Amino acid sequence: MASFTHCSLLFFSSLLLCFANTFPILGSRSNFALFPVAKDAATLQYVATISHGTPLRPADLVVDLGGSFLWMDCDSGHVSSSSRLIPSCSVNCSRAKFHDSGSKSCLFKTNCFVFPNNGVTGLASVGELLEDTVAVDSVDRLKVGEITTVDHFLFSCAPAFLLQGLASGAKGMMGLGKASISLPSQLSSSINHPQKFSLCLSSSTGAVLTGNGDAIFGTELTRSLVYTPLVIKQNDYFINVQSIKINGRRLSFHGKGKLEAKLSTVVPYTKMESSIYAIFSEAYVKAAAGMNMTRVAGVAPFELCFGWKGVGNWMPEIDLVLQSEMVKWRIQGRNSMVKVSRETICVGVLEGGSEESSPIVIGGLQMEENLLEFDIGSSMLGFSSSLLLKGTTCSSFLQDSKLQQFI
Template sequence: MASFTHCFLLFFTCVLCFRNAFPVLGFRSDFVLFPVVKDAATLQYVARISHGTPLRRTDLVVDLGGSFLWMDCDSGQKSSSNRLIPSCSVNCSRAKFNDPGSKSCLLNTNCNVFPNNVVTGLASVGELVEDIVAVDSVDALKVGEITTVDYFIFSCVPTFHLQGLASGAKGMVGLGKTSISLPSQLSASIGHPHKFSLCLSSSNGVLLTGSGETLFGSKLTRSLTYTPLVIKQDDYSIHVQSIKINGRRLGLGKLEAKLSTTVPYAMMESSIYATFSKAYVEAAASMNMTRVATVAPFGFCFSYKGVRNSKHGPLVPEIDLVLQSKMVKWRIQGRHSMVKVSQESICLGVLDGGMEQSSPIVIGGLQMEDNLLEFDLQSSMLGFSSSLLFKETTCSSSLQDFKLKQFM
């Protein structure tokens, strides 16, 4: 009997050790949120994350298709809880899962990865590390619970790797489907659903992992339209069956549209753009819109004089991305399709991406603003609300309504 009791206590102690190695919050967390602001100079979306010992806040550019989080670990105060990950370790193998050519390891060496700065196209060698990350956890009863997630994996990069990022940003936070992306790690550590939501704004937006129902309300989250996600090398794309402008279908075949938080405006491959822009200009002319001199980087600009306004922006031709059926469409109009460049001019926020653009269509930040997007990685589905302006709300006001100003 004593031997049995001794074995039971030993087993119970091992279970406790195991739980410490893979920490889970002490209460059910509906979601974890990070405030996101738009940088006016670069038009990049910047999330704020607290990490290390002592805790410090770090601004990171949001990269929707990024494989993992990477940052400059040398600037500022060093974290005493930052630990290098060995080359011959499970976590190193996890980080290199999508890179078969680099799975070999050397004993007594550190794990190196190759973080990609998608803004400049620069790739460099970074050391894989683990550290504490503090998260603002919210459940249905509590607001602003602060907890820490140990053993969070990311990469440290040299300072020059920050070129092209928003002023003050110290790296990028990747939201791809890899096992060490931010959503994947928090889902595994906290135990909430393997999904994340973006609600971007021209001012204050939010990135959250887990369920967004508590923040945005069941009426909005249950009204989302869903379409299958196409995931290629961590990029998120959707199938587009056709494009319509003011209800008129363009002579284009089936296409793919990639979603990107690092591209400020929608972009199309040149041959697609030629067909699209011709039809758009014709639709604009039928609405008595007058073309004016272009302003870089835009290809088509119009006089603002005589253009009526509504709650969703200027009344201009409607763009519909028709998805898996005629009833499922992503509508782009008003403030999501036009950029006001002066008091007299507005420009079409869809650009010519050139002949070498890898994806036929890229949906940029402007088109995703004030549009609640839910990326369900378990079912590979994208939920989208279309413009929240039609629902007389915005991403920023949703945060304010929930009294989450302390996160902004």
């Protein structure tokens, strides 16, 4: 993780720890809850910071858009006086297991067990379900900073081996899926937030925000979002792609019809199933040749690479056409290309293989500097396309808000 960004998050957490006891519990008066997010340079994962327990202690968690709940390694020696194990035969245990494919039976006088999953490696284990206090920042443009503490927040402990593959220093994962005990679901019910959350990822400082995003991002931007139906399968979020265009030219996928695209924060680059990637790759190379781009040897993990000289920011535009020709997610510039050396840039789209679970997986790079609003209540996804084209970034909204005193 970049040292400046990591220090910013540590500073934010330190302030939150120092002053949490002096701020009131806001409850329903809070407009939103915000978690700062930094990109880890080594793993390309997005790491959020949350403070939990009594006394409060910060924990770095890898953001998992399709995760069922928050889980962490509890064997760090930190003892929280507000932590409590959840009994097996309880309402909270039933809530936690509602979307669980494992056993939903309960045994009296035993603790509740769930199945934390590492969305990066696919590893899973058994973990005890607990409740504890978490603290979140709830600043808006009209008030000074205040800290909201949420009691009885549910999360799972997990064995240390489940941390394999996560960013250095990460203690677990922050699940943002639709499950009833995911972070957005719990905060929506605990502090009376709308049933939606926003994601603004960045190569520097971004954010996960639950509730109303107007206070941070402003109504001018939030009201300009374009919406497309959000398909939710278990805990994963999908959108339907009717077609793909490169520089305005529509690709033919031989009668495949609409393509489901899963959104993922644990996949750094967009992946396409092999047959789709082959068509995409051929069309992209033709479009690049038409723009006098010189193809060079691929650099792992990328196959489509080009000479950087003379290219600048002019690269083929990729459009994901959604429910109509008027609704499209445009991917261009920094969202489509990765500079791997002083002489070479590569397309940040990879072949996912023939066994890819979804025809398209939209990865983190393609979601960066793009405000995404997941409206769970109405099953709609709002998106801004690149904020860079609007002359701004995700981090600039945080700097312009009252949050600048924390980050």
